[in-house]
Amino acid sequence: MNRIQGSxxxxxxxxxxxxxxxxxxxxxxLDSNRYHIxxxxxxxxxxxxxxxxxxxxxxxxxxSLGQAAFYGxxxxxxxxLAVKASFSFWIAFPCTAIFCGLIGYILGFTSVRFKGSxxxxxxxxxxxxxxxxxxxxxxxxxxxxxxxxxxxRPSIGAFxxxxxxxxxxxxxxxxxxxxxFTRNLxxxxxxRALYAIQGNETVAGIIGINPxxxxxxxxxxxxxxxxxxxxxYAHYATYISExxxxxxxxxxxxxxxxxxxxxxxxxxxVGTAVLYLxxxxxxxxxxxxxxxxxxxxxxxxxxxxxxxYGLFVAIFIIFLPRGIVGLFxxxxx
Amino acid sequence: xxxxELRRVTKAFGGLIAVKDLDLTLLSGDLxxxxxxxxxxxxxxxxxxxxxxxxxxxxxxxxKKDITRLPSHAISKSGLGRTFQTPLLFSNMNVxxxxxxxxxxxxRAEFLSTGxxxxxxxxxxxxxxxxxxxxxxxxxIDFIDYEEIATNLPYGHxxxxxxxxxxxxxxxxxxxxxxxxxxxEQETKALGKILYxxxxxxxxxxxxxxxxxxxxxxxxxxxxxNYGEKIAEGxxxxxxxxxxxxxxxxx
Numbered sequence: 086m087n088r089i090q091g092s093x094x095x096x097x098x099x100x101x102x103x104x105x106x107x108x109x110x111x112x113x114x115l116d117s118n119r120y121h122i123x124x125x126x127x128x129x130x131x132x133x134x135x136x137x138x139x140x141x142x143x144x145x146x147x148x149s150l151g152q153a154a155f156y157g158x159x160x161x162x163x164x165x166l167a168v169k170a171s172f173s174f175w176i177a178f179p180c181t182a183i184f185c186g187l188i189g190y191i192l193g194f195t196s197v198r199f200k201g202s203x204x205x206x207x208x209x210x211x212x213x214x215x216x217x218x219x220x221x222x223x224x225x226x227x228x229x230x231x232x233x234x235x236x237x238r239p240s241i242g243a244f245x246x247x248x249x250x251x252x253x254x255x256x257x258x259x260x261x262x263x264x265x266f267t268r269n270l271x272x273x274x275x276x277r278a279l280y281a282i283q284g285n286e287t288v289a290g291i292i293g294i295n296p297x298x299x300x301x302x303x304x305x306x307x308x309x310x311x312x313x314x315x316x317x318y319a320h321y322a323t324y325i326s327e328x329x330x331x332x333x334x335x336x337x338x339x340x341x342x343x344x345x346x347x348x349x350x351x352x353x354x355v356g357t358a359v360l361y362l363x364x365x366x367x368x369x370x371x372x373x374x375x376x377x378x379x380x381x382x383x384x385x386x387x388x389x390x391x392x393x394y395g396l397f398v399a400i401f402i403i404f405l406p407r408g409i410v411g412l413f414x415x416x417x418x
Numbered sequence: 419x420x421x422x423e424l425r426r427v428t429k430a431f432g433g434l435i436a437v438k439d440l441d442l443t444l445l446s447g448d449l450x451x452x453x454x455x456x457x458x459x460x461x462x463x464x465x466x467x468x469x470x471x472x473x474x475x476x477x478x479x480x481x482k483k484d485i486t487r488l489p490s491h492a493i494s495k496s497g498l499g500r501t502f503q504t505p506l507l508f509s510n511m512n513v514x515x516x517x518x519x520x521x522x523x524x525x526r527a528e529f530l531s532t533g534x535x536x537x538x539x540x541x542x543x544x545x546x547x548x549x550x551x552x553x554x555x556x557x558x559i560d561f562i563d564y565e566e567i568a569t570n571l572p573y574g575h576x577x578x579x580x581x582x583x584x585x586x587x588x589x590x591x592x593x594x595x596x597x598x599x600x601x602x603e604q605e606t607k608a609l610g611k612i613l614y615x616x617x618x619x620x621x622x623x624x625x626x627x628x629x630x631x632x633x634x635x636x637x638x639x640x641x642x643x644n645y646g647e648k649i650a651e652g653x654x655x656x657x658x659x660x661x662x663x664x665x666x667x668x669x
Contacts, residue, residue, distance in 0.1 A: 266533040273532035273543060277511065277519040284508035290490035291468055291500055293523030293587060302529060348510075 098413050102351075113253045122249040124365060126321060128358045129256035130314045133263050135341045135353040137310030140267055142339070143347030144276065145303045146283030147197065148205045150335045151212035155308040157219065157330025159185050159315020161226060164236045164325060174239030174320050181316040182309050189308020190301065197300040212332050219327040231326030236319050252321050259317060260354075263310055268350045279303060280348075333391065340394040344401050346408025355409050360397075364390055420479070421446040421622050422467070422498075422591050427476030429459075429466050429646075436462040438646040439476075444591065449613065449623045451637030451654070453630075455666060459646035460626045461503055464593050468500050469493045481590060495523040499589030503596050505576035507568040513579055514564040517550040520586030553582045557612055574605045578612070591622045598629040610636055634658065642666065 113122045134156050141147050159181050166177040196207040219226045227233040239246045239255070246255055270276055278299055281289040286296045319325050337360065345356020370376065371384035383389050405411060422444040429437040436459045444450050452460055465471045467478060469490035478486045485493050499520075507516050525546065527539035554560040557578045562571065568579055577597050584592055594613075598606045606629060613636050617623065627633040633640065634654040642650040642657060644666045650657055657663055 269535045270529065270533045273539060274518075274522065274525050274527050274546070275529055275532050277515055278522055280510045280515075281508055281519050281522075284510050285506060287470055287490070288502075288506045288508070291470070291494055292520050292583060293491050293494035294519075295489070295491040306529065 101413060109257060113250050119249050122253050124361065126249065126253050126256050128354075128361050129253070129260045130318050130321070131338075131341070131361060132260055132354045132357045133314040133317070134311045135338055135345070135357045136263055136267050136350055137307030138338045139342040139345075139347065139350070139353040140271070140279070141303050141307045143342055143349065143352070144271060144283060145279040145300060147300055147303070148201070149208040149304070149307065150205050150332065150339075151192070151208035151210075151215070152307070152311055152338050153330045153332065153334035154212040154215035155185050155189060155311035156315040156318070156334065157215060157327075158188055159312030160319040160325045160330065161219070161232065161315075162312070163316035163319045164232050164234075165225070167236055167320070168232075168234045174237070174316075175241075177320075178239075178313065178316045182313045185312025185315070186305050186309040189305045189312075192308075193301045193304030197297055197304055209332065209335075212335055216327060216331055219330065226327075229327060231324055232319075236323045236325070238323065239320050256317055256321070259313065263313070264350055264354070271348075271350065275299075333387075336391070337394065340398050342408075343398050344408055346410035347406075349408065349410045352408045352410040359409065360394070363393075367393070419446045420444065421481060422624070423479040424467070425477045425479070427463075427466060427478060428474045429462055429471065430474045436646050437466060440643070440646065440648055442641060442648070444622055444624055445638075446622055447617070447620065448638045449617060449625060449636055451633040451640040452624055452626045452643065453628065453633055453640065454643040454649075458644045460643065461595055462646075463643075464500060464595055464624075464626065467493075467593065468498065491523075494587065497588070497590035498593070499584035499587055499591070500593035501577070501580045501584055501595055501597060503599065505573070505580045507576055507580055507583070509567060509569040511568060512565050513562055513568045513571065514547070514550050514554075516568040516579055517553055517582045517586055518546050520583035521546050521549070523587045550582075550586065553585055556585075556615070557582050558608070573600045574602075577601070577609075581612070581616075585616065585619075585621070589621060591624070592616065593624045593626075595626045596628060597625070598627055598632050606632055 113125055116122070134152060138149065138152050141149055162184050163177045163181040166172040166180055167174065172180070192208070192211055196204055199207050220229050222228075238252070246252055271279075278289070278294045281292065281294055282296045282299055289296050318329070341356040341360045342353055343356070344360055345354065346352025367384050367390055371381050373381070376384075401408060407414065420443050424440055424442040427437055427440045427442075428435065440463070452463070454460055462471070466473050469485070469488055469492075473486050476486070477484060480493070480496060480498055483496060485496065485498075488496075508519065511519065525542050527542050530536075531539040551560065551564075554562070554564065559575060559578045559582070562575055568576065571579065581594070581597065598609055601609060610632055613623065613625070625633065625637065637654055640652065640654050640657045641648060642660070642663050649662045649666055650660045652660070
């Protein structure tokens with residue numbers, strides 16, 4: 086596909102995108118099963134985090150294993166602002182995004198100079214420290230029991246976003262904004278600078294790109310996205326606890342973008358959807374009484390799910406390095 | 419007028435002195451040929467000038483400004499472009515994008531304006547596409563499929579794309595590291611023509627080259643270095659008669 090002119094030689098590709106868009110817009114109206122809409126909401130929320138993470142990993146070539154922490158900071162910050170300061174969602178949300186951006190900037194400032202596995206270690210330890218803080222700082226976070234008070238659902242004036250259906254559209258509207266913003270970014274001067282940094286930092290410097298500066302900016306932006314998603318999650322779930330923001334989520338994100346397609350915004354969304362649905366399917370099958378008990382026990386075990394993720398990633402990296410969306414793109418990148 | 423001046427520049431890697439007390443002056447509008455046996459420190463010199471490796475001692479003045487300790491992106495922004503001995507194009511971008519990324523230091527649109535596709539960034543992007551095509555015409559590589567991944571091109575074309583990427587930033591000085599290596603006779607001739615054409619853009623050039631025919635043809639002055647030290651400097655005809663040069667190459 087030609088990214089410069091935005092046109093595509095591949096008709097199938099266009100139809101597929103149109104079909105997907107229709108599906109995304111109409112599915113919660115056609116399918117009133119609350120459980121399914123809930124999955125749609127979670128895919129939307131995770132996709133926002135994944136898009137930011139993919140910009141960092143797939144476009145700039147920088148790893149972060151602490152993304153779950155930004156997602157968690159977003160959720161807790163939004164919860165505290167809404168409950169303790171009685172901020173409405175519409176004020177708590179941007180405050181949270183800015184706050185996460187700030188934390189991302191500070192962490193980035195100290196760690197973007199690290200390369201490869203060193204950056205992975207630095208961000209990983211940030212994530213682990215965050216988990217510990219969530220568990221130990223009980224006066225603020227509620228500790229292992231989760232945030233003690235109910236986080237209110239958002240409303241616009243008298244219009245309350247109280248149903249799953251309404252929340253679905255709220256989440257996907259934000260996702261659409263993040264999606265379009267990121268896609269524009271990737272196709273621009275900035276996107277090329279990021280690709281240059283991913284390709285070869287020395288050469289990027291030679292042509293006038295300041296790698297440290299751009300890495301820091303992308304780091305901050307991905308933290309902002311994660312914070313936004315965290316805020317959306319807190320106000321949707323109304324209850325949050327540490328389990329949702331552990332290292333496991335950071336690893337799941339990695340799997341999502343690899344499976345969907347590194348460096349592709351569509352890839353982030355598709356990968357998130359596929360992996361999320363897969364994990365839900367496995368969870369569903371674990372309760373499926375026709376299966377032998379031994380199989381169900383294995384399926385119910387979370388660590389086996391991770392094993393499956395690992396296998397998936399290995400298979401994709403070997404056979405489909407451009408992810409699922411790579412299948413529908415013409416073979417140049 | 420001097421556009422680039424090296425004063426007693428030394429670069430040592432531990433005990434190995436790759437460049438030793440080198441003085442070098444590039445006059446504005448000139449094409450300075452730089453040659454010397456393999457391992458004589460030519461590429462290291464380029465790395466030192468462009469800030470890829472830090473200088474051990476000495477001063478580098480570019481366009482009346484001391485650039486000795488600047489990071490390479492700042493040096494590049496002040497108007498110094500370069501190519502590499504083996505073309506280093508980005509394998510994650512196509513040919514046109516590889517040239518367009520060269521516009522980085524003379525364009526402005528940042529995260530917010532590109533993400534929101536504000537008018538200024540759209541206009542800038544359009545201009546970049548047009549200018550990148552113009553550069554391809556200028557270098558006579560407009561017949562190449564510009565959507566091809568740049569590193570899939572034949573070597574000779576990659577070199578020209580790399581020169582195009584460097585030219586995109588309107589450099590005042592261009593450092594070319596063995597652009598004729600791996601080119602056949604016909605391609606080398608075409609390269610010579612293109613070097614002349616680049617000079618018409620008011621770009622001064624330092625050309626590192628082993629191909630003596632090309633070097634002697636296009637250079638105004640030639641500097642020969644060996645073991646990191648300057649052993650001769652002069653017009654091409656002076657250099658060809660210089661006994662120290664002959665010794666360095668034959669002895």
